[in-house]
Amino acid sequence: EDQVTQSPEALRLQEGESSSLNCSYTVSGLRGLFWYRQDPGKGPEFLFTLYSAGEEKEKERLKATLTKKESFLHITAPKPEDSATYLCAVQATGTASKLTFGTGTRLQVTL
Amino acid sequence: NAGVTQTPKFRVLKTGQSMTLLCAQDMNHEYMYWYRQDPGMGLRLIHYSVGEGTTAKGEVPDGYNVSRLKKQNFLLGLESAAPSQTSVYFCASSGTSGSQETQYFGPGTRLLVL
Numbered sequence: 001e002d003q004v005t006q007s008p009e010a011l012r013l014q015e016g017e018s019s020s021l022n023c024s025y026t027v028s029g030l031r032g033l034f035w036y037r038q039d040p041g042k043g044p045e046f047l048f049t050l051y052s053a054g055e056e057k058e059k060e061r062l063k064a065t066l067t068k069k070e071s072f073l074h075i076t077a078p079k080p081e082d083s084a085t086y087l088c089a090v091q092a093t094g095t096a097s098k099l100t101f102g103t104g105t106r107l108q109v110t111l
Numbered sequence: 112n113a114g115v116t117q118t119p120k121f122r123v124l125k126t127g128q129s130m131t132l133l134c135a136q137d138m139n140h141e142y143m144y145w146y147r148q149d150p151g152m153g154l155r156l157i158h159y160s161v162g163e164g165t166t167a168k169g170e171v172p173d174g175y176n177v178s179r180l181k182k183q184n185f186l187l188g189l190e191s192a193a194p195s196q197t198s199v200y201f202c203a204s205s206g207t208s209g210s211q212e213t214q215y216f217g218p219g220t221r222l223l224v225l
Contacts (some may be wrong), residue, residue, distance in 0.1 A: 004153075032212065043115075043201050043216035044154070085155070096161050097142050097205050097212040098169070103153040 002027045006088050006102035013078055013109050021073040021105045024087030034099060035064050036087040044087055053077050078109045113137055113224065115217035117202050123223045124192045132187040132220050134202030142205045143185040144169075145177060147198040154201065160185055161207075192224045 005024045013019055017026040025033065032051050048057045050066040050068040057064050061082060073086055085106045090106035115136045124130055134143065145157040156169030160179040174196060176188045185204075189196060199221050203214040 033219045034213070036216075041219075046213055046215060049210070074166060089154075091212065096159065096167075097207070097214065098144070098156060098159060099154075099214060101154040103151060 002090055002092050002100040004088055004090055004100055004102035006086075006105050008105060009103070010050045010106045011108070013107070015079055015109055015111050017075045018074070018076045018078070020075070021075070021086055021107070023071040023102055024069060025071070025088075026069075027090045027092045027100070029093035030090060031093045031095070033066055034089045034091065034092045035071070035073055036089065038085045038104070040088055047086075064102075075107070078107075080109050080111060083107055083109045114217055115204055116203055117181045117200075117217040117220050119220060120218070121221045121223075123225065124189075125225055126193060129188070129190050130192065130222075131189075132200055132202075132222075134185045134187070134204075134217060135183055136185075136202075136204040136215075136217065137183065138204060138206075138215065139182070140204035140215075141182070141207050142214075144178065144203045144205075145175070145185065145187045146201045147171065148201060148219075149198050157187065157200075173197075191212050192222075194224045196222065198222060 007022045035047040038044045048064040053068045085104040087099040087104045118133045144159040146154040158177040163182045202217040205214040
């Protein structure tokens with residue numbers, strides 16, 4: 001059974017204080033690992049897909065990395081508008097693109 | 112290009128009532144999905160479809176039915192609502208290969224069953 005565990009559950013940062021979110025996973029065969037951002041009352045918004053160990057992707061203050069067992073979402077010099085819940089999900093091979101999600105990390109960035 | 116839309120946005124039902132949630136996508140995606148999101152549980156797959164006229168069970172299908180009569184629409188039905196079905200429901204769609212497999216989500220439907 002595919003499993004995704006995210007940590008921490010919640011994280012409070014001051015503006016400019018960099019940190020990382022962790023996503024540990026077990027999957028029969030990894031087809032892709034996805035990061036989404038979810039704002040309160042909204043649907044998940046796609047951020048990144050990572051396909052193989054060693055791959056990295058960046059978007060503004062966010063950088064996602066992938067190893068064979070976990071992924072990190074690094075947030076550099078965050079701003080209050082980065083406050084959201086960040087979701088990690090894995091897609092296994094041969095599963096019609098189905099995703100298994102973690103429970104998310106709730107990030108709050110204060111001034 | 113609206114992406115994925117869901118109706119209604121919010122609904123209150125009494126136990127035993129029925130309702131249908133509608134999902135529509137304008138991205139010509141083959142695959143569509145219904146998830147529920149509950150506090151502390153993450154997003155869980157209810158049913159999905161790999162093409163018009165096809166449906167399949169996900170992780171938590173009991174108490175729900177789905178239909179995909181048109182490629183762009185995916186309906187989720189509750190025949191006899193129960194309080195345990197109080198949740199936020201999200202629809203998503205995706206293509207079938209490579210970068211097209213990214214799932215794009217709708218804004219959600221909040222359902223309260225009394």
